[in-house]
Amino acid sequence: MKSVSVALPLPIYKVFDYDVPQNISEKIQPGTMVEVEFHGSHRFGCVWSVNSIEKDKEYELKSILSCLPLEPLADWQLEWAKRIANQTFSSLGEALELFIPKYHRSWEKWTSxxxxxxxxxxxxxxxxxxxxxxxxxxxxxxxxxxxxxxxxxxxxxxxxxxxxxxxxxEDFQKNQYRLPPQKWAKKWWQRGTITESLNLLGKLIEDSFSRGLKVFILLPGPKVLDYFLENLKTLYPLVRFLSFDGRLTARKRMLAYQMIREGYYDVLLGTRLAQFLPIHQIGVQVLFDPNDFGHYSDQQPHYHSFHSLIEKVNITGGDLHIIGTIPDLTIYFGLQEGYFESQTGQIKRFTKEHKLELVTYEQRKTILPQLIQKAIAQNITSQQNSIIWVQKTGYSVALGCSDCGFYYSCSDCDVALRFYQKERILRCPRCGKKVVPESFCPECHGPWMKTWGDGIEKVYQFLKRIFSGVHIVKIASDQERSELNVKEEEPMIIVGTSAALHEELLAHSTLFIIHSFEDWLFLPEFQVREKFYQNIQRALYFLGASKPTKTRVIIETSNQYQKYIDPFFHPPAEFYKQELEKRKKYRYPPSQGLLQVIARSRNKLNREMVLNKVKNELDEKSFIIDGPFPGDSYLKKAGWSDQLVIKFEPAVLSILYDKVTAVVQARKSTGVEVDFKVYNTLPHKVTDDL
Structure with missing residues (x-):
């Protein structure tokens, strides 16, 4: 008799043993997808290992209910799932769930x-x-x-x-296909406009076909996928294209899954989840716009396509082409270390001179200074679009009393609640907690409540008053951006958060205004300068790309913050050099990996007990450990949290994962909620012996 260890898609850092019925014994192997009973419900899971049952066991195992009529996961998929679990500090079952397609039992007659x-x-x-x-x-x-x-x-x-x-x-056998051994490349391409990017993708496809390789193009969203798919089909009518994204129904996803498994395609275009399809024969992987938020999973496991795809090619082989605008600090670090080959000079890059202007003030008297209002009016007269970039959502950063100084703050996060005037509600920017404000001050009962700081709604309402009759749109999310038609003939004023810094919007605009420059400088995260720099450079890169007229960039800030402006307009080599020196000095990513272990509980002793147990399990020679200390104020329920900060080399990530998750799993009964925030860096460069 034999048993198997099954990984289930649950936030539990362990696998579960099940007995294997005799009638399905021959079908069971690592990677087989099975149906089991767990706590009274039926769940799909993945066989992780096959074990022998000891005859003197004092307990009886539950049996596997059935095998799913699907191809077992290949060895490279199992290894990749393990690495994704390590990267994200999710459970093995949660990582493996990425590879298991949504399945309905009613399909069994056909899929089997x-x-x-x-x-x-x-x-x-x-x-x-x-x-x-x-x-x-x-x-x-x-x-x-x-x-x-x-x-x-x-x-x-x-x-x-x-x-x-x-x-x-069907006789489902594990796919044993391996790419032929050869020297594979990892390249960084700096792209131009979307049209130039289409030409670049076409050249990569042609080169891949000349080598007899299939191509996978990973894109950040459905809109750009549709554009490339339609145009590539026109350019290459004899090529078999397949696409996969979240808009497909479960049945359409299964059809795509089966066709990809059978190899009925030459080029696969897909969004984030497409990379986990059974793409055994892919020899060329292309990651488009790696800094787009669409490549990040906001659900567990919190993987990023950039890091996951690098791990895949390290396991399976194949070329990796990364196509972006401005490299982030990790990619720049990889270019400096020889991890990527720079291909910047291989395509034509458009360049456009921008007129940079600075508007300063001692004390702000109006939401937008007169000089900025005049610049917007001139742009409207010229029938051109303008973008005003605002850091905060809502109407104002805070709401409080002008008499006693009281302001509303989140009881869990200890940060000011943002005021949303239209809904007449306060909301925490971290945990989303909602509070209805009172008409009078809760502290002194005074009637003089006022707002502090400018949110996107306040700027929007101000513009509506000043420029009545002008088309003004507010963009605070990707959905609002996708619904906007930027090719309308009438000029627009676009006021938005970073969601407005999209290529299409920027390309059709000639005026870009950074509102309250200082709002970006002091956010409580070590990556804030890097992200702010990337957004500015992306805006400069695409601003006015579709317009023949000159463009203007206006920076609005207080006099005391002028000295901070210049570095954000330096070339990447100059800006990143200074940032890398700071990161290396303090051993922060990308020079090393960083893990935050955050313990939350009302019981401080229990929090510290769990974190100290984690600390004691780790070898201080392999890891740099700081803490435990109180949770940062920007974390949810900061008053009830403590954290460890662990810095590590990429080579010991799997050891760190095993030790930390073992402690967390063993201490679940203490009532302490443990979260992880992982900042990954590049894995060690794989040397090629060929």
Whole structure:
């Protein structure tokens, strides 16, 4: 008899043992997807290892209920899942769930069987070839045949009776395909406009085809995916293109999964989750716009496509091409260390001179100074668009009393609550907690409540008063941006947060205003300067790219902050050199990895006990450990939290993961909630012996 260890998609840092029924014993291997019972409910999981059962066990294991009729995960997928778990400090089951497609039991009749066409002159051959399906001698999964051609179950039964098709059970074997050993490249490309990027992708596809390699292009969102897919299909009509993104229904996702597994494609374009499809034969991976937030998963596991894709090519081989505008500090570090080859000079880069202007004040008397109002008015007269970049959402940064100085703050996070005037509500910018403000001051009961700081709503309302009749739009989210048509003929004033710094909006605008420059300087995060620099450089890179007219950039700030402005307009080599020196001095990413272990509980003794246990488990020779100390004020429930800060070399990440998660799992009964924030760096460069 044998048992298996199954990883379940739960935030639990352990695997669970199950007995293997005799009737499915031959199907079970590491990577097999199975259905099991867990705490009274049925769940899909992945077999992590196969074990032998000791006869003297005092307890009886639950049995696996069934195997999913899907291809077992390949060895490289299992290894990759383990590395993603390490990178994100998620459980192994949560990482493996990325590779398991959404599955409905009603599909089992089709996904578990394979179809063969009896006659090559059959009309279905021609229909299938239109979709790029070939290799008919090997048959195909019945799910593909049924869904791709829209054939009903009744029609399939008729075809069987007429001996036009033969159906057999699928023999799911683990895919053992490996790319041929050779020297693979990791390259950084600095892109131009979206049209120039299309030409660059075309050249990469042509080069890959000349080498007999399939291509995977990972994109940050559906809109850019649609643009490239439509245009690449026009440029290369004989190439088999497939796409995969979150808009697909579960059934369409399964169809794409099966076609990719069978290899019925030459180029795959997809958004974040597409990288976890069974793309065994991919020889060239392309990551487009790595700094776009669309590449980051805001759900557990919190992976970033840049780091996950690097780990994949380190396991499987294949070329990696990263195409972006301005390299972030990690990519710049990789270029300096020889991890990436720079291909900046290989494409034409557009350049445009911007007129930089500074508007300062001793004490602000109005939301937008007269000089800025005049610049916007001139742009409207010239029928040009303007963008005003505001750091804060809401109406104001804080709401309080002008008599006693009281202001509303979050009881959990100890930060000022932002005021949303339209909804007449206060909201915490960290945890989202909502509070309805009183009409009078809660402290002194005075009537003089006032707002501090400018949020996007306040600037928007001010512009509506000053420029009545002008088209003014507010953009605080990606959804609001996607609904905007920037190609309208009338001039627009766009006021927005960083969501407004999109290529299409910038390219059709000629005036860019940074409102309250100082708001970005002192945010409580060590990466804030780097992110602020990237946003400014991205704005300068695309501003007015679609316009023949000159462009203007206006920086609005208080006199005392003028001295901080210049570095943010220096070239990357100059700005990043100083940043890297600081990071190396204090051993912060990207020179090393950094992990925050945050323990939350009302019981301070329990918090410190868990963190000290983590600290004691780690070898101080391999890790630099600071803490425990009180949680930072910007963390949720900061008053109830303590944290450790652990700095580590990439080579010991798996050791750190195993030790820390073992302590956390063992201490779950203490009632302490433990969260992780991981700042990854580049893995050690893999040397090529070829």
């Amino acid at each position: 069987r394979r179809i063969f066409l009896a006659n090559e002159d059959d009309e279905y051959f021609l229909d299938l070839k239109k979709y790029g399906v070939d290799h008919f001698s090997q048959g195909m999964n019945l799910f593909i045949f049924k869904d791709l051609l829209g054939i009903t179950s009744k029609k399939i039964d008729q075809l069987i009776k007429k001996n036009r098709i033969t159906i057999v059970d």
